[in-house]
Amino acid sequence: MDVCSRIFELVDKKYVEQQSFAAALGVSPTMVSAWRKNKSESYMKRIPQIADVLNTSAEYLLTGEEKTPVGLSANGREEEFVQLFSQLTPDQQELVLAQLKGIVDAKDK
Incomplete structure (x- = not known):
């Protein structure tokens, strides 16, 4: 290819x-x-x-080759997230990122 x-x-x-x-x-x-x-x-x-x-x-x-950067190990959940995220439209990706940021910010409070 x-x-x-x-x-x-x-x-x-x-x-x-x-x-x-x-x-x-x-x-x-x-x-x-x-x-x-x-x-x-x-x-x-x-x-x-x-x-x-x-x-x-x-x-x-x-x-055609993709290597995982040194120091990063993708467990099954991370790989699943990346695969699903990459299938979203740019607008949907922005929405997901905004929601994730909100969850992380709420966790830190």
């Missing part, structure tokens, strides 16, 4: 419409369409931004 295929595999899982992905990146839907049709590789200069929007790493997009 190449970089473009990995990008759009994740795009298709996370976004109902390609236009939403374009909006999240701040690029035109036409540009994203050109990427998908392999008419442009301008996505390569946006790999870090694309990785961020798709909740993955640039390493994964470029190589």
